[in-house]
Amino acid sequence: MTKVAVVTGAGSGVGRAVAIALAKQDWKIAVLGRREAALQETAQLARQFYSDDWLICPCDIGQRKAVEKMARRVSEKFGRVEALVNAAGTNVPNRSLEVLSLEDYNLMLDTNLNGAYYCIQAFLPSMRENKSGTIVNIGSDAGIQASAKSGPAYVISKFGLRGLTQSINAEERAHGVRACSILPGDIDTPLLERRPTPPTAEARRKMLRPEDVAECVLLAINLPSHAIVEEMLIRPR
Numbered sequence: 001m002t003k004v005a006v007v008t009g010a011g012s013g014v015g016r017a018v019a020i021a022l023a024k025q026d027w028k029i030a031v032l033g034r035r036e037a038a039l040q041e042t043a044q045l046a047r048q049f050y051s052d053d054w055l056i057c058p059c060d061i062g063q064r065k066a067v068e069k070m071a072r073r074v075s076e077k078f079g080r081v082e083a084l085v086n087a088a089g090t091n092v093p094n095r096s097l098e099v100l101s102l103e104d105y106n107l108m109l110d111t112n113l114n115g116a117y118y119c120i121q122a123f124l125p126s127m128r129e130n131k132s133g134t135i136v137n138i139g140s141d142a143g144i145q146a147s148a149k150s151g152p153a154y155v156i157s158k159f160g161l162r163g164l165t166q167s168i169n170a171e172e173r174a175h176g177v178r179a180c181s182i183l184p185g186d187i188d189t190p191l192l193e194r195r196p197t198p199p200t201a202e203a204r205r206k207m208l209r210p211e212d213v214a215e216c217v218l219l220a221i222n223l224p225s226h227a228i229v230e231e232m233l234i235r236p237r
Contacts, residue, residue: 004078005221006030008061008119009088011038013189014138016045017210018085018217023049025218030055030074030081032119033088061088062110064118071122080130081123083221086116086161087138091194095151105153112157117164124168124177131176134221137165138213139183141233149195158183162231169230178228180220184213185235208236 005022009015011033019031023046031039036058043054055077059070074081090111092104116137127133142150143158150158161181168179186207192198199207212234220229 002078003027003083004029004074004081005083005085006032006074006081006119006123007085007087008032008059008115009086009138010042011035012042013087013191014184014187014210014213015085015087016042017214018087020046020049021211021214021218022083022221023054025222026050027083028053028078030057030070030078032057032059032061032070034058034060061115061119062107067115067118067122071119074123075126080126082132083134083136084119084123085136085138085217085221086119088112088115089138089140089157089191091151091154091191093194093196095154095196096148097152100151100153108153109157109160112154113160113164116161120164120168124172127177128172128175132225133177135165135168135177135179136217136220137161137179137181138217139165139181141183141185141235143181143183144233165230169228173228176225178225180229181231182213182216182220183231183233184208187213206236208234 005027007019010019010031033039039056057070060066139161140158142155143162146155165179165181188204188207216232
């Protein structure tokens with residue numbers, strides 16, 4: 001059976017690593033992100049592992065209408081979707097309570113939490129109908145314990161995403177749908193450049209790699225259908 005996955009935030013970082021990892025396992029993939037050029041770069045990096053069975057779909061997932069349009073494109077090309085990986089995420093340099101603007105607050109909630117919710121609602125009905133599907137939400141250890149380095153908007157969004165995962169399992173496991181929260185510590189991705197003081201190269205070398213998180217995603221997706229990993233906390237050793 002053809003395996004189809006939708007991966008958000010696939011233009012860089014964890015989303016890109018997940019898309020490439022799934023391609024290695026012969027999944028057909030719809031890659032989502034705001035920048036088409038970045039999605040094309042992801043596709044080029046994965047080219048040796050797939051033919052032309054990808055859908056490159058620029059989409060601002062924080063916009064509900066854009067997500068609905070994207071979901072129609074995915075359905076027309078692939079039909080059934082077995083896995084949804086919500087890997088899109090952002091932060092801003094001015095992130096503390098003292099300086100956080102309402103505009104930046106709303107941007108982070110739309111990207112990190114609302115966008116995931118819109119994508120889940122777009123694909124959950126068909127998963128429910130087929131009595132099969134895995135949803136993986138890439139959260140953060142900031143969704144377990146708030147930290148000043150993350151800022152309140154990011155923390156709120158990741159706490160919310162963790163609760164959304166729990167709600168899916170509470171309501172949908174009887175319909176054959178399962179969800180997993182992956183909660184990484186520091187990962188060496190381009191998002192680090194948006195910290196008020198970006199970490200040094202030495203500090204980055206001690207962090208997780210996007211590929212480490214992608215391995216966790218594969219575990220959650222590839223488990224037998226009767227099993228669920230509801231939550232994974234992964235940190236640098």
